[in-house]
Amino acid sequence: MVHRLRSLMNALFHRDRFESAMSDEIRFHIDAYADDLVRAGWSREEAQRQARLEFGGVERVKEDAREARGVRLFDELRADVRYAMRQLRHAPAFTAVAVLSLALGIGANTAIFSLMQSVLWSTLPVDAAKRLRLISWVSGPQLVMDSTWGNMNPTATGGRTSTSFSYPVVQELQRRDSSFEQLFAFKPIGRITAVIDGQAELVTGQLVSGNVYEALGVVPIAGRPIVPADDDRPGSGMAVAISDAFWARRFGRAPAVLGRTMTLNQVDVTIVGVNPPAFTGLASGQHPDVFLPLSAQPVVLPWRYGKSPSLLDDPEYWWVLMMGRRKPGVDEREAKASLDVLLRQAVQASLPHKAARDQPRIQLLAGAQGLNDVRRAFSTQLFVLSAFVALVLLIACANLANLLLGRAVVRQREISLRLALGAGRGRVARQLLTEGIVLALLGGAMGIVLGYWARDSIPYLLSTSWNASPLQADFDRRVLAMCVTVTLVIGVLFSLAPVCQSTRVELTESLKDGARTTMTRSKRLMRRSLIVFQVALSVLLLTAAGLFVRTLWNLRSADLGFQPGQIVLFTIDPPRSAYSGEARKALFQRLEEEIGGLPGVVSASLSSEPLVANSSSTTRVAASGRKPSQGDSIQVWVNDVGERFFETMRIPILYGRALGPRDRATSLPVAVVNQQFVRTFFPGENPLGQTFANASQSWHIVGICGDARYDEVSAPVPPTFYQPFAQTKDLGAMTFEVRAAIGEAGLVKAVREVVRTIDKDIAVFDVRTQEEQIAATFSRERLFAVLTSAFGLLALVLACIGIYGVMASAVASRIPEIGIRMALGAESRRVLTMILRESAGLAGLGAFIGVLGAAALGRSIEGLLYGIRPFDPVTVSGAVLLMLMVALLAAWWPARFAATLDPMHALRRG
Template sequence: MKLFESLRQKGAELWSWFRAISRRRQLESEMESELLLHLEALTADLERAGHSPAEAVRRARIALGPALVHKEEMRASLGLRWFDELRADVRYGFRILAKSPSFTLIAASSLAFAIGANTTIFAIGKQLLYDRLSVPHPEQLRMLRWNGDGHEVVDGMWGDFDSIPGSGTTSSVFTYPIYQQLRDHNEKLQDLIAFKEEGMNATVRGNAQRVNAAMVSGNFYSALEVRPQLGRSLQPSDDAVPGSGFVAVISDGLWLNQYGRSPSVIGQTVTLNQSVVTIVGVNPQGFTGAKNVQQAPDLFVPISLQPVIDPKGKTSLLTDQNLWWVNIVGRTKPGVKDSEAQAALDVQLQAAVRATIPVPAGGTIPRLALVDGSRGLHYADGMFRKPLFVLSGFTAFVVLLACANIANLLLARGAQRQREMSVRLAMGAGRSRILRQLLTESLMLAALGGAGGLLVGYIGRSTLPKLMTNAWERGDGTSFNAPFDWGVFAFTVAVTLITGIVFGLAPAWLAARVEVSSSLKETSKSASRRRKGLTGKSIVAFQVALSTLLVVGAGLFLRTLLQLNSVDVGFKADNLVLFEINPPARRYPGPKDVQLHQQLEQRFAALPGVERVAPGSLAYISQSMGNTDFLPEGEPANPQQKRAEFENSVGIDFFSTLGIPIIAGRGFAPQDTSTSPKVGIINRSLARKRFPNSNPIGKRFKADKKDSDWIQIVGICADTQYSDLRSAPPPQFFLPYVQQDDAGTLVYQVRTRMQPAALFPALRSAVQSVDRDLPIIDYRTQREQINATMQIERTFAALTAGFGVMALALACVGIYGIMAYSVAQRTNEIGIRLALGAQPFQVRSMILRESSWLTLVGIVFGVLAALGLTRLVKSMLYGVTPNDPVTLLGGMGLLLGVAFLAAWIPARRAASVQPMEALRHE
């Protein structure tokens, strides 16, 4: 009760203070009236006592005392004096900052870039790692996952999974029959929803394009408690019968871009993978579904449409008991603990698996786990968490550098204003008053930098995501854009206040401790000045140490990028255009899709400017993988041995188009058709792995299943990089796509001397001549594709290089400032040295030697810090170690060079001092 009463009293005082400030003029008028009333009353009493009116007024004024004193006392009682002093400090601070525009511009600009960098990283990190789904009460959502021991009864997966060495597999996808069993028997969660996001071909208002569609269960919107901003949501009745429910709810983005937010969108149709669906609603702004918070699917359709709009093989995935593919999310029930719900759902998962999947001897059933679903699948955690934390560390160091630089500048200004502070102290100002005045100036300077930082951060939060997005996707609206909300604004304000206190406290403290008597002497060299010099040198050493750390870190990431760029990919990546063709399975079931691709391949090859064309099931260096069992004839079965190898179904001109050498046997030829004996080509790594002691040419193997046809090895090709640049070339084999039962989506690789933009219209026309509803997907060059796998490395190299340059510039300013200050304070000493016979080059060498020792001290501490901290980013490096001597020596040499240049001007100025002029001032 006492605490509550104290808080209530403080709140009342604060409210009274705010009211007093807001009613300032009225209060001043009331004070005047009250003092006048007292004066008139006292005057009347004195007149009644027999005094004349003039004498009564005189005596009343004497008795009442000075009016100004009473006003000040009343202002103090209301808390207005503090506000008046603060307002005076702010006005004076504005005059001081305006008096030195160069200082103000330099300090505010460095702060703006430093704070802006922090704001940018925070805004992006907040969205990727901390923002929640835009649904009511997202903290109640739980994502279902399962953990296996390596022997789990999971035949196939379409979705996310992680293979943990020694711990089996973990994933968040389930078969649809298992979802139905869990949904029907669930008692611990409010509801369970299923969803799956997939890229699909769509025709919107006559334009063929690629869209991201979410297939969702009928209870999706009701369970998430989301209402559309226009029309209606999907209902359980839309999802009642497999193959029915040809309706869709579109995203706010699609509504804006394609329909201009027209209300007449309701009832219009969209062709989705050759199936016509009717738009019945528009999702609210900011709603991104249940998968993530960065990107919203363009359309939401009932999952019952899967067999129609996205068939996978001959069996509907709604009844397929082997393919694990849907994600499941539930909402917690009041009073039910997560552990209780997880235990119950795990029992239901065991029963659902046994009811739908035969469990062989030695097979195990995965164990169910409930995890936080408030941010969806949050893939960004594993991909971006460490890089963003590292970038946050870099930006924090940059802020410290900027603070150190401004603190040094303020120390130098404090030395110039030492006489001013002494005069103010001599006239009665308290040291706390001086300290508050100088801190106010620092906070005003920080506020200017913070305002600029907001602008820099606003620009950066739009620019940085573009650096982290595929170049060919930047124009289609799929790149995320970090929101600039009140949380980001509050972070920027907090950083601004902290920086203002950090760089302003020490200079203000030293200035407030000035010695009045000695400072008023024109030529005094007080101990306070010596302390300022020592403090300034310590700050500069700290700047050099931080700069060394940042430069070494930037050097490591730059060298990583250079090492990745120098990787031999094993094929000719220049003048190669890539794009995908995804024929809808409903219109082009196998083998019709094979025939379609053959027709397209012939059309592309006949185009002017096209040298060669080769489709394949995946693009190299694209983070894509595809593996299939590789079963050589006569190889003994070993259950403990991994038998799957990376596979690529390609066109007959694949090797000549990419420039991959055939080192033994032959490549694919026109006689390798759908009716000829099946053939395959393996790479050198696969030959060494599976045929270590024999010649594989002419030998046979089976792919995928033991009862499939035999495939004869007709050639061996050179190794190439596969999914990325960091991994060694893996074993892989190649099959002609024309000999497959179905081809599905193929990536076309076109060798051309034309500019990609100039070739695209001809390719687009060739596709439309075959099927007007087929879009060209992800049109890009092979170089763009390779660069896309280095997005994080390229972003890090660019950002850290920028931070390194900024660190060098701040270190240069700091060294120049402290050496210039030192020379100015030692002018008399230098003059005496020159008068006694010292040569100018000796004086110059003395100053340069001092700056070199100062720099070396900072470098030593910076290198020690780098050796400790760079180990934390070891996993992000490639081809270089955290203690790489070339990078360390290069960073040290760069800092020494910058220090020499920064100290040269003060050293030259010291060497040009005229002895008689210096002694005259003494």
């Protein structure tokens, strides 16, 4: 086999050499024979002639020899392709429509598939990623730990599951486990302040245990990795690694970066290594700039609520993520069981007084993608989108099939002629197949290029000016292979139908002089069914797109309870080492005052949670100053705000007063509550002057404000209270809200100036308008509305092309009939309506099927909608109406052509 392949390849790739050798050999043969004849007494001339004669046709022999070598097949294929190209060039309109349909269909699929590849299937760039496990636990509702940091999800049985562990437990498991090659730990820590060369900026960080690099086999492209020894030596001067992207962005890939120091949250650190570009940490959708040893937590992220700043020795606080690569010989169940035993012992040892609580049990999750929150957030959307683009591709394929069928009719005579001249049916079929594949390949190639160009535009729709997109598109070999496969399958499948039709032609019939190129009944029915199919799918897609657009619209036009216009937001998080406790509050108060006094500023305030930013603080309270027991407390939402918060946000104060300068740290703790809060705790009472309390303090109600959205638009306004930040125990980052009559750019410049004069190490970040902030919370819905509308329109255009093609050829084949009708006195208007009615009939049937489909499938997208039912009559009728209009429009030109036919001319053509 190998030998044959090599000999074929030699013949193909050294074609000239192969050919000339063959000629030489045959010439030698003839000459040698002639020499023998001369020796036998022939004259030289006669001998040559005789030798040639006996040898036979040289070309024939060569051709047979080529076939013996397998070369001939390729020669024919090349001829087929050349012929196919010529055919396609001769029908530019047909080619353009077919190729463009396919290109758009395949392009859309490429773009979505490359997203799915990155979100759902891409793995960490390490060896044996399949054996990596993310360790998680499940527990009943009575949790052993007091606090967690990280995601925590309810289980079906009312328990909880999480991937966070306390550091003491992690260390114990690392020390004693034997079923994993190495257990390693990490923690994404979000943004921290870095000062490089005296310039403050925000970088994203990830804490990693000292053995992460060794365990994963990640080798830095420069310098050295973080090693276990780094993890033992926390504090000043500790080693950090940086990402390749950060190296490029901040240091211009200067080799001198190794050994440089910078400060992270006021702690001096030394850069010891640069990660390879492919390694972007252990949490997907995040691209940390800086990797620090886990032991950096107490100094870089000192914990402000606990007794000590360190979480490392706190058994109550569960926050570290753990992964490991299962040893090849150990099976999944054994690994889980042995780790389970170790976890139970570790929990008992570190939390001995919690034996009565529900003990957590180990669950092993796939770790090939690391920690993947993006997957959970987007997988439904991506699957819906992939269904969408698959349907678009189907519509495009229907177009292709339709066009090929149409062409088969036109070429019936040509094909009959070729069959009559002795071409084998197989040969003709191969020719048609080649044409289909060439067409598909042209469309596919264009589609792949289109998808490649568009791959970044979808993630871009999700990015904001202050946050990178959580999605990324991977255009890799797998995506390419998928696209090429789809293209080839389409090419073969859709050229087969016309092949079957064409090679079964009755020769004598179709070659008869004057034989009309007509369609058989079955062929016409097939083309019509394709139209109905296209219209049905288009209506389905348009309906879905309509629902998503209305969802976005409902979100945008929802009543917020405050006025977001003209408000600019930015966040300030002063380093905690320099600003804590009262000093921090004083700084915020000074900033509030100075920024409020800037020229052009109407009013300025700040809050611990920006409004409608998908983040919230909650606590459980009970009314009337009673200390709440587990039973009678209710979860409420809380925000720490500045004095002029209500004025700045334009949230109306309905009764009582807003918060003001008299509410100081030392005065009576007060709160302004919203109407929902009143409805929840004081129905039918006057809440002013009443108190409520949580486990640690109580508040005095001084005012009632209107209901305003808190963390998101799509949820009802929760019971909320606002307390003055001056009276809160401790503050984190604060977001400023500035209502200004001047433009954003000028305002931000002035604000930065104010901040810099106070302290140059304080960064002003996440600058955005309140409106941008709100829009960002429905970026997923917007992405959806935009993409589905685009694909819906694409479907519409493709269906339109299909209808036009079928109606045009229907009219063309009916020219004589129409001529007779007109000669017999049919008015041109009647001819026009006849054609239009036919088209409307097909479209109507398709639309009906599409509506049935929409009714059946609406359920599956219910979770993605807001403020609209999955089967919305208005949206459905809109989609149907649009489709019918487009169908009539597409049929208008052929109908017009038929109506203006000259009867004499038409009859003569028949």
